[in-house]
Amino acid sequence: MRKFVFVLIFLGIGENAFSQLIVSDRVVDNQELVGLLKADIRKQIASGNEISESDLAEYFRQKFSERFFYDYQSFAQRLPHYNAVFNKQEDHAKRALDHMGKYADSTLWKLPFNYLNGEPVNAYALRHLARQHKMVDIALHYFNTDKDPKYIQYFENQMGSLNAALETGEYEKIEDGNGVYEAFRSGYRILNWLWIHNMFLNEPEYSDQDQLTTIATLLQHGQHLYEDNDRFVPGNHQTRGMSSLAMLAILLRDFRGTDLWMDRSMLRLKEHIDKEVNDDGFQFERTVHYHMSDINNYYYVYQLAKLNDIPIDQAWEEKLRGLFTTLVKVAYPDRTAPVLQDDTEIPWAEKNDISGAMTLGYLLFEDPEFGYFATDKVDDRVYWFLSNDQIKMLENIQRKQPTYGSLSFDDTGYFIMREGWDEEDKMMIVSAGLDEDKPDHQHGDMLGIQAIANGHVILPNYQVRYSLEDYGFFKNSMVKNVALVDDQLQGKNYTSNRGGSGFGKFKGLPNPEVIAWETNDHFDFFAGRHDGFKNIGVTYTRQVIFVNDEFWIVKDDFNSENQHNYKQVWQGHYTVENGPGLLRSFAPDASGHDILQLMDVDTVMSDGTRGKQWRVIVKENQKDFSFLTVIYPYKGYSNRLDENSIGRINDWKVGLSEWELEGDAANSLSSDSSTYVFDATAIKGQKFTIQAEGVLDVFIKRTENQLFIYSLDSESQSITLIPKGKGKKERKTLEPGSRWVVDY
Incomplete structure (x- = not known):
């Protein structure tokens, strides 16, 4: 068992005397990893006067147990529940084998290169490789089969191939448009690797050395995100990256420099939530898909901060809650949502499923109005970022039908x-x-x-x-x-x-x-x-x-x-x-x-x-x-309407009313004392004539002693009310949507 004896020299020395910093251009070894620890953490871990590899790995297992969304030691109990609720075993197997059938574990990270079958990898595929989504499927497939060590080895080797590419510079750069370390891709990779790391912590094949390599790799990723995001960049790509940087800053706060990560990530996230969530509560890109994506970005940080007793700005929290309220307001009556702009979850679908996002909102804020849209399960990915207590909450969701109107x-x-x-x-x-x-x-x-x-x-x-x-x-x-x-x-x-x-x-x-x-x-x-x-x-x-x-x-x-x-x-x-x-x-x-x-x-x-x-x-x-x-x-x-003689729409008469219309294209819909009039130059009734300077679109409602005139026009209209018989003409300019109430 290796010991890092050099730590003895520094256990009593002030933090400023230790000059080593986290680096972004390579992954540090275990000895350097110890040197990056804060002084009080080094003292805490040291067994006698030394820190061993097993000491360091055990320390971080304990910290992940305390700090992560759920205790990894309960994974064996959560997995059967997850499989029973989502029944995704076949999907995970299919996706896992697809990924392993396309890419070597020690894959390349720079185009051009080929899949294992000899066909070329395109830019779209490289981006998804960089996000490492299907690596999660490989991890879950490992647990759902006979725990073949090759699946853990594949994860370790693919991570190692990226680390090797980093040192040689043989990876896609941001300026190429497909940057492997671009904030969105790097942020998703961090999220997925944290997820996998926490699942594997109890597995003998995932050795102390393997665990520390993952931590060192995550530190390198975090430092790169920190250095590369020193200014605000609009869009969800930076938001995803800063969400992951904040998670790393919380989970790995034992290392020097991570306080700076926390400050920068929370500053950037506050800028994004202030500038990219409109005052009306809608995410600025105007899509349900990106709106829900931002909910997830903020959720991971909000949830992890709450679990670790880290205070969150109240305005930040209110805006996060408002994102869920917006989905309520925009929802269809069947509890789905319209397709708006670049919604991309299910191509050609005509609705958006918002139940997963609203279930998340219910778990966070316990609002029964959010619960109205919730189900007994969240998105299958988000499941692994819920606490055990939150999963129990899904058994008894409180629901209240919304009351929002137009x-x-x-x-x-x-x-x-x-x-x-x-x-x-x-x-x-x-x-x-x-x-x-x-x-x-x-x-x-x-x-x-x-x-x-x-x-x-x-x-x-x-x-x-x-x-x-x-x-x-x-x-x-x-x-x-x-x-x-x-x-x-x-x-x-x-x-x-x-x-x-x-x-x-x-x-x-x-x-x-x-x-x-x-x-x-x-x-x-x-x-x-x-x-x-x-x-x-x-x-x-x-x-x-x-x-x-x-x-x-x-x-x-x-x-x-x-x-x-x-x-x-x-x-x-x-x-x-x-x-x-x-x-x-x-x-x-x-x-x-x-x-x-x-x-x-x-x-x-x-x-x-x-x-x-x-x-x-x-x-x-x-x-x-x-x-x-x-x-x-x-x-x-x-x-239905009578296709042979369309004179009525329910109780509304088409083209007939108590009013006589003037105008070449004048038309109306009338029911009892209510009439919609379009393109009229004059509207003549028993008691009044409504005269327009141009053509007029209005709604007229007559009561026993009042006349209501609502403008339905797209322009301001000057209209004159001319009474029959005695009486004085009245003139008024109506703005679109405004009304004129006349007593008689």
Whole structure:
């Protein structure tokens, strides 16, 4: 058994006299590792006047037992529970054998090189090798089989091959776009290796020397992250790296220099949570996927700090809680979430599963509103970063249905129109935001909408995957519920990143302007515009109205000095009913939705790919035109619109009301004393005439002694109220979304 006798010299000497520091360009040996310990820790470990290899390894086993998310000595009890809950044994075996069949344990870390079968490794694969995700599968496969030592040896040798590549410089650098030590990849590798290290601590094959090599390697990784992140860099890559650096600083705080790691990592993380979680609570990249990814990044640090009695800034904690609250607010009534921008978990899926994240939120904050979305299990990866007490909490989750109604994320640019929280209730989300600093994950869906009704997504968006050839296509406007002009798409100048992973972004995207957002007892109203077609001289606005608890009205308004073909794109599988003015889609349970055009349109085109379809409604050769569209969900065939004679939508009469309308394109929907009016120059009633300077979009509600006039326009409108018979004219300028109450 080796002894580090030289430690005797330093046991009584002050810390400043010891000049050795953690280095980032190589992995230190055991003797140097002892020299990196803080003076009081060296004294604590020393057995007599010496520190042996076994002393050092035993010390850190004890510290991991105390400091890690769970005590490694309980692993043998946790594994059967994990297998029973998740039943992932076959998945782990498949992924483990796939990795070992592709890469030698002493693999290369710099392109070009080949898989074991002779085929070339591409940049995307190298990035995943660098993250070491499947090394966890190898570790779990070891425990789920006969504990063949070759699996532990494979882990040790692959780590050793990276350490060797580090010393020779034969690894992908950050400037190449695929940096093996880039913050995101290095951060994930640290997380995975910590996970594996804790699992292996009881295994005889994982010797004292092996354990200390892992610790030394993690120190080198931590120092590299510390040195390479001396300034704020926007985006989740640095956040992932700083999360792992903070974990190392907590777990390995026995080494000199790790206090600096803690200070820097927490400073960077605070900068990220302050700058990249908008004031409205949404992660700045505007995707559910990256929003939940950031939750995980902050969770690991928050949880580990709590377990180790390390104080967390209260504002930091409140923002973390707010990330979970945001998922509640954006959730569909069936407890999933819409697909927003670069959501990448399940390509082509039309929803996001948020149950794992919300279960985590419940475990952290014990909020029954979070519990409403929770299940009896978290994500299978996160399971290994829960305490044993938290796992027991999953047996009795407290649940409370949320009460949020229609609401807006003003900073992020999402607007939620919600009927309620019963599973068959309706909800729509309007996308009207663009991050000015890093819109890399933004899709061509400005003013796009998604909707759910009767438990089915009726206006879907689709998840993507960077490595798929048609990723750029699925990122753009043909697979969104948007309005277009001619052959223009919103996303322009698509370019792939230099690393070759498949990820790409648009250099040009429309700039949105939110004009109005109003919710009341009668309707929800959104109005916005974007400049996506200014290059061809077209101005465009979209108005969306949720006639409360019934249906939506969408108005797309185009104006130009030249003729263009104006289009609406609707995602879904549709039939054309009695001409292009009515599209119909049915779900297997006989619920469905109709898309009805209240203005004449010319043609409808069909297209699709990857099992997805969409219809394009076209009005040809127009200078100015407005689509006026009703999206009507229903349940049961008999509740559909009558395709042969569409005069009613539920209790709403189409084109008929107590008001007489003037205007070439004037139209209305009316029910009892409520009327929606569009493109009218004058609205004449029994007691009043409402006169507009231009064309007017309004909602009118008449009571026994009052008249309510709500502007549904996209511009300020000056209107004059002219009473019949005696009475004085009244004039008022209505801003979009505002109202005028008139007594009579």
